[in-house]
Amino acid sequence: MPKKTKHIKSKKSKKTTAKKSVKIDPINSIEHYNAILLEEMRSEFKFVIEHTSDIEKRLNARMDEHMQRINKTCANISGFLPPQE
Structure with missing residues (x-):
């Protein structure tokens, strides 16, 4: 007759896991x-500052162009006007 094998139960319960509480x-x-x-x-903020300064440079360049055009137009107009007394 074959021998009956004995099942050995673990002493740890099945609920025990390797969970460690991390504080x-x-x-x-x-x-x-x-x-x-x-x-x-x-x-x-660095991106915003860089973008804003780039916009400022472009606006200043456009304003300079417009001011040059206005000054040139004023110079042309003053050439046609009689001198003021």
Whole structure:
């Protein structure tokens, strides 16, 4: 007659898992989160400043062109007008 095999039960219950509770220091995690937000904001502000300064340069160039045209037109008109007394 064959021997009956004995099943050995684990001493650990099935509910036991390898979960480890990780304690997060709330102060450090908030500081880290704030640092990330600040870095993102700096990056976005840098982009806005670069874009704004580029627009300012283009507008200044256009204004200079218009002022030159206006001055040239005024010079042409004053050439046709009689001198003022």
